[in-house]
Amino acid sequence: MSVLPGGLRVCVESVPQYGRGLAAVALTVAAGGDDDPAGRHGTAHLVEHLMFPRSGGGSADPTGEGYAALVAGAGGVCNAETHRDHTVFHTTVPAESLPDALAWEARRLLGFVPTEDVIRTETDVIGEEIRGAGDAGRSWESALGALYPGSRDSFGTAAELAGITVGEVEAFFRAHYTARRMVLSVVGDVDPAGVMAVVRAVFAGVGVIRVAGEAGAAEGIRAAGEARAAGEPRAAGEPRTAREIRTAPLPSGRPGVAVGHPLPDPVADRPAYLAQAVLAQVLGRSRLPALARSARDGHRLTSATVTCGYHGQWLASAAPDLTLAVLGRAPGTEVDAAVGIWRSVLRAVAEGPLPEAEHRRAVNSLLVAWHRQADSLPTRAVALGRDALLLPGSAGPDALPAELRRTTPAEVAAAARALLEGPATVTELAPQARTVPTARAHTVLTARAGTELAPQARTVPIARAGTELAPQKGTVG
Numbered sequence: 001m002s003v004l005p006g007g008l009r010v011c012v013e014s015v016p017q018y019g020r021g022l023a024a025v026a027l028t029v030a031a032g033g034d035d036d037p038a039g040r041h042g043t044a045h046l047v048e049h050l051m052f053p054r055s056g057g058g059s060a061d062p063t064g065e066g067y068a069a070l071v072a073g074a075g076g077v078c079n080a081e082t083h084r085d086h087t088v089f090h091t092t093v094p095a096e097s098l099p100d101a102l103a104w105e106a107r108r109l110l111g112f113v114p115t116e117d118v119i120r121t122e123t124d125v126i127g128e129e130i131r132g133a134g135d136a137g138r139s140w141e142s143a144l145g146a147l148y149p150g151s152r153d154s155f156g157t158a159a160e161l162a163g164i165t166v167g168e169v170e171a172f173f174r175a176h177y178t179a180r181r182m183v184l185s186v187v188g189d190v191d192p193a194g195v196m197a198v199v200r201a202v203f204a205g206v207g208v209i210r211v212a213g214e215a216g217a218a219e220g221i222r223a224a225g226e227a228r229a230a231g232e233p234r235a236a237g238e239p240r241t242a243r244e245i246r247t248a249p250l251p252s253g254r255p256g257v258a259v260g261h262p263l264p265d266p267v268a269d270r271p272a273y274l275a276q277a278v279l280a281q282v283l284g285r286s287r288l289p290a291l292a293r294s295a296r297d298g299h300r301l302t303s304a305t306v307t308c309g310y311h312g313q314w315l316a317s318a319a320p321d322l323t324l325a326v327l328g329r330a331p332g333t334e335v336d337a338a339v340g341i342w343r344s345v346l347r348a349v350a351e352g353p354l355p356e357a358e359h360r361r362a363v364n365s366l367l368v369a370w371h372r373q374a375d376s377l378p379t380r381a382v383a384l385g386r387d388a389l390l391l392p393g394s395a396g397p398d399a400l401p402a403e404l405r406r407t408t409p410a411e412v413a414a415a416a417r418a419l420l421e422g423p424a425t426v427t428e429l430a431p432q433a434r435t436v437p438t439a440r441a442h443t444v445l446t447a448r449a450g451t452e453l454a455p456q457a458r459t460v461p462i463a464r465a466g467t468e469l470a471p472q473k474g475t476v477g
Contacts, residue, residue: 042156143260
């Protein structure tokens with residue numbers, strides 16, 4: 001890890017055994033849905049879109065080719081994700097094209113000059129993404145907003161974005177995309193010294209505050225997010241303490257109920273956080289599938305899934321974060337009965353002891369997922385950037401297997417007790433004519449590759465039980 005004079009942190013990792021002639025670049029920025037200005041919900045998401053201009057020709061792109069076209073022309077791929085607490089841009093190219101890719105990355109930051117026409121085009125695209133959001137994401141958003149009032153949906157609100165101006169977008173960019181709020185990570189078949197030489201040359205002016213007005217705006221932003229800018233996690237605040245918080249019903253394709261629980265802080269209480277990831281595996285791999293096929297007191301569940309972390313992406317966000325159970329209800333099974341079944345499963349684990357074989361299967365499934373993604377260059381690049389920006393003190397992705405192996409059955413039982421004893425949200429999922437919510441508590445996961453210029457919605461399956469390591473598709477341009 002190196003720090004440029006302006007404050008940009010740069011992490012370079014040479015992994016030729018994984019790279020095989022490739023390199024990945026990730027730019028992680030401490031700006032997400034929680035940073036959207038009042039009345040302009042979705043600004044961070046819009047800025048992410050605008051970092052992929054569909055055509056160039058401006059001062060930053062005299063050839064007239066947009067960033068995605070340049071990457072594609074080099075045989076690479078690129079994408080981006082807007083989350084609640086950060087935005088990450090990731091690009092993979094042949095290692096020989098890495099100097100060009102770094103120059104293009106710096107150029108789109110230095111030449112961020114959105115026009116009114118492009119803003120209107122991208123706000124329309126975001127509106128389509130919002131309308132295409134799925135049931136699972138809405139449940140997650142509802143739970144987070146109920147537990148942590150003031151948390152923001154990183155997708156945005158179409159009505160508020162409809163009136164956003166060029167000046168507002170540029171002000172957000174200048175205030176948030178500063179050097180101290182960004183981490184650049186490069187992973188692959190690379191020479192670290194050579195990479196740093198290129199980075200120092202092309203990123204010298206990136207994120208540098210030049211005028212008094214920009215300094216004042218950035219200082220105001222840092223008052224709210226100083227911790228992240230300085231490399232510390234943003235303070236999450238305490239969740240509501242009510243044992244059960246009922247939220248407004250949500251439209252769904254089938255009857256169900258979503259139950260949300262706050263997760264421990266992955267920085268301040270990492271062992272307890274990892275125990276929750278293992279608990280989600282225990283529930284998702286053995287306890288819940290069997291339960292969905294059984295009857296209890298005449299009530300039945302048609303399905304039962306649990307996710308740990310940001311839409312199933314654990315260690316992908318700083319606190320606050322959630323565990324979310326989504327239970328399908330058979331006809332005649334009321335919401336309270338379904339919640340009672342969920343709590344009975346948690347009690348069975350809490351009262352333990354959890355069989356060693358079941359515990360080991362859950363841990364091993366997480367380890368398999370880690371090893372399956374360990375040679376993914378963008379996964380490593382994004383994980384390194386997130387660790388530096390959101391999870392300070394982390395020993396890095398390669399330390400995670402040992403941390404997981406140290407998790408004990410007793411800690412998993414304690415994790416289940418924490419869910420039982422702490423606050424929880426309950427959201428009825430009711431089949432009805434779908435309506436688009438005017439306010440959302442958090443983000444729904446969809447994807448549009450930076451190289452694809454037409455929007456396509458994809459909801460991340462809720463059936464994952466914490467088995468995936470970041471990155472996955474977040475709220476993506």
